[in-house]
Amino acid sequence: MKMLTWILAPLFCMTLGAASNAQAQAPPEHRTISQVLDFWVTETEQLVVPAAEAMPEAKYSFAPSNGEFKGVRTFGEQVKHLAAANYQLGAMILGENPPPGTANETAPASIQTKAEILEYAKGSFALLHRAAAAIIEKNLNDPLPVKGNRTRLWLLIDVVAHSSNHYGQMVEYLRLNGIVPPASR
Numbered sequence: 001m002k003m004l005t006w007i008l009a010p011l012f013c014m015t016l017g018a019a020s021n022a023q024a025q026a027p028p029e030h031r032t033i034s035q036v037l038d039f040w041v042t043e044t045e046q047l048v049v050p051a052a053e054a055m056p057e058a059k060y061s062f063a064p065s066n067g068e069f070k071g072v073r074t075f076g077e078q079v080k081h082l083a084a085a086n087y088q089l090g091a092m093i094l095g096e097n098p099p100p101g102t103a104n105e106t107a108p109a110s111i112q113t114k115a116e117i118l119e120y121a122k123g124s125f126a127l128l129h130r131a132a133a134a135i136i137e138k139n140l141n142d143p144l145p146v147k148g149n150r151t152r153l154w155l156l157i158d159v160v161a162h163s164s165n166h167y168g169q170m171v172e173y174l175r176l177n178g179i180v181p182p183a184s185r
Contacts, residue, residue, distance in 0.1 A: 033140055033153075034133050034136060037132040037135055040132075040156075041125065041132050044125075044164060044167070045128075048082065048125075048166075049118070052117065052118055052170065054174060055177070059177050060079075061076060075173045078166050078173065079166075080106065080107035080111060080117055081106060082121065082162070082163050082167075083117075083121040084107045085105045085162050085163075086125065087123075087127055089131075089162075090131040090159065093134060093155050094131050135153060135156060
């Protein structure tokens, strides 16, 4: 529990700080755990989706090749992997079965075009919003019978961290193609 507090305290402070900075005159509002977690899902979504939209469809097959990049995912595969993990972990939080085709954090083979990949990614974030809304004080630390009895809170933090990791890779792919990521404009 001490470790959990150590991890969550900065997140809560940043969330409350961001909200209070926007309304410097108003006293800080009480935020539920669901609201704080949904804030982080939204922040991640607002980075990932515009970055995925910024890459031209012809470059979705791009993977770096200059240097130690043998076997890395293409840009499109990065987005699909990120979304498949969102679907898997979000479903675990909700106690649901993940959508078909998300085994091993890969998207169904039928998802190929930029439009299909974007729709898939946006749907994965919609599921994460539902998952965040389902996490309340009473259930956030209940062990789930998945992934080594991890908790809902653990899984949601894991999925946001995972998405952020792949967002960083997406940024590199964009920049290698001469595209400034939307969040950096």
